[in-house]
Amino acid sequence: MPTTTQKRPLLEVRNLSTRIGASHGTITVGRDISYELNPGETLAIVGESGSGKSVNTMALVGLQPKRATVTADKLAFEGRDLLTLPRDQMRTIRGNEISVIFQDPMTSLNPVLTVGEQLIEVYLAHGLGTRAEAEERAIYLLERVGMRNAAARMRQYPHQLSGGLRQRVVIAIAMMCKPKLIIADEPTTALDVTVQALILSLLRELQDEFKMALILITHDFGVVASIADRVLVLYAGGVVESGPAKDVIANPAHPYTSGLLNCIPRMEDDDRGQPLNTIPGMVPSLAGNLHGCLFRNRCALAEPACASDPIPEVAVGAGRMARCIHADAILAETRAQEGGQ
């Protein structure tokens, strides 16, 4: 667990679990996830598809799927318990103090409403000022996210904008109410590579400028490296490793993390012909009772002890933890490799 700071964290999550009821039984898509987030900090939540990174994060603001049940020992935003908050109070937080940026800008905007209306309505819904003030802020933000002719853009419809521009609009919408926290769910995945970098640096800039905290959901360690302070690696609904982004990327302590890291195409090894590394195997089914390390069926280091329950959290350095019985050994090995280079 990260060391406690003097200040109260912006967000405290302790043992968040999410279950989805299905006709054949319950599927546990989130299992005892814990983390803290300080104001202005960036946390990356990393995992493959199906790791539960999206569902469990959206659950913070009550946007989990209808059939999902979310439980937690603590889920506090500035000391307010988000789990027991009445719905109408949750609404005053959503879009206002906590904003969400969804993955696909092509479908995040309502096709029948103008860009301007979609910006303004969130400001008005939270009673932050008059329509004129909302418009002024909307135009300012559109300019701030790098759109020219902002006033004209306000009257346009989403289908008239490219994907990159739409994502800028979505970001501007997220910023309308000066949120303290933005949750960005794979904000660049659907965009082209050149646009991806622009959007990421824009997010980073805005975050610094407006002192917002950011939770970035991603499967891409390249993104993590460029933006995150800390990282949380999820596998099959559970945290397998967490810690400062730099340290985790440099010396992963969990076989899954190092597997994911090997999946990033590196510019320097210019082996165009070589296929991308992928972790062999598939995420196991999350139905029924699960025990032991869920990564063991794909792990080269698996041994009988990996099936025993529970796998302990191992503290592997300042603010770092890994949930693997081999964590120390792996860390020693990656450090040695680094030292040897």
Add this chain to the structure above:
Amino acid sequence: MTMPERPPSSEDMAEIMPLSPARQALLQARGHVGLLVGLFVLLVVMVSAIFAPIVAPHDPYVQEIATKLSPPVWQEGGDWAHILGTDGLGRDILSRLIYGARVTLIAGVGAAIISGIIGTIIGMCGGYFGGRVDDFVVFLINVKLAMPGILIALSLVSIFGGSLVTITLILGLLFWDRFAVVARTTTQQLSKRDFITAAEVAGASSRWILMREMLPNLMNQIIVVASLEMALAILVEATLSFLGLGIQPPTPSWGLMISEGRTLMFAKPYLIMIPGIAIFALVVAINLIGDGLRDITSPEGKG
């Protein structure tokens, strides 16, 4: 590498507990109350229509003036000899209902088959060949939709006369549009699939592809549309007969029975209630079957 946006669907569930599609459909069918009720009602009507001479307690044409307008058995003055009572000419209502089911089912099934064949061929051609052919098919469908169906049916019956055969043919010629729409869109989607491309590359003729590759894959949807069209055809046949431009007396038809009972309906409401309930129940049953089949064959289907 993206998270699914939606909660796990039934497909994800299927991955967790693998079942063969057929078995899954069967399981779902068993749990689908609407479908079961619909099938049961249809079965009862079909069996009594087929075995009408055995099932019917009386001759539907024989008039017994002595016992005319005898009420159904549950009303005062009712008689077990005529469970559902007799009409104004003393004919047994239950027997007329049973023989009338033949007319109803022949018109419904016949019209669904005829319109199904016409619509499916038209729609498949449009969806498969595309371009000009498709433009023409869309045009044909638009023309069909622009024509007031009931009035055309009435006009044709008044010119050709109201026999069961002409009515079935006319209904068949009038209700092919929905088949065409469904066949067209489904064929369009299927055309992009690998097995069709493979057949094309292998040099199969268009005819072979349409009949051997497309049609079997369309069948699910065609059957769903057919059941819904059959229900519609039954309603229209009843309407035509009610308006006097359908099945001609003394042939028993449910719509005609209501028409005949109309003059006496205030004194003897059962004369219109009983055949009306029969039409209603049969059409509900067929619609339930259609909706049920759609639910089972396409888990995504709603509404």
Add this chain to the structure above:
Amino acid sequence: MGSYVLKRMIVAFAVAVAVSIISFALLRMSGDLATILAGDGATAEDVAAIAHAHGLDRPFAVQYVDWLVNVLKGDLGKSLFTAEPTMDMILAAAPVTFQLSLYSLILALVVSVPLGVAAAANPNSWIDRFSLFVAVSGKAIPSFWLALLMIYWLGVQWRLLPISGAGSWKNLVMPVVVMAVSVMPQLMRLTRSGMLDTLESQYIRMAWAKGLAPRTVFFKHALRNAILPVVSVSAISLGFMLGGSVVVETIFAINGIGALAYKSIIRIDFPVVQAILFFLSFIYILLTLAADLINMWLDPRIRVK
């Protein structure tokens, strides 16, 4: 956008011409309208005379072109029985049918859209089941039977409403309800499925994430998208009711298009039947065109290119 409208109008015109040819042909398909007109026991000379009098002895194409030329001049022919111009007969009968159909459509929409929205907002709730029940029974109940049931109970047993005639709003209640029931199920199921699809969409998740009130999410964000197909189907329903008014008008003794059509069909007054078929198709084409224009106005993806 201009070219889209133009293309749409050309197609509409072509459809109108095709419909007129087909309905013209259908009425002559039996080959001997004259024989039917002459009635039983007519001599061959009588039949020939009648055929000649109505121009039925000429080739089909000549008859059609002749008819079309007259239509373009505004002459839809004369009734065989009253010698009245069919156009006058139609124009006299049309308003009441339009009124009836329009009220029915409004009633159908007022019931089905909120019910569809409520059903979609609460899937598998009692209201969803109720809406399904309404849809299934509405689709299966024969209009003429429903009309008779209403006459029996509302008109005769409970004496709430007059059973025929015109003049008071009360006369309209039963026919309007009967016609509305015939189109309600489709409109409701369409609203429901449209809402369900829309509510699953990403921009609705986004609307929730913005912290908007449920009312705003449902009506401003979801319904505006879900309603698009309902607009087209409303136009089709209206056209369907205009043509289907024959049942309601004959039962409730309303002198509209449906009753006129029925009377003319029974006595094979083919110029009138011809004119009504053409008139109704034409109206239908106009209605779908109007629906497209409304959709264009509602849906910026078509409007702004």
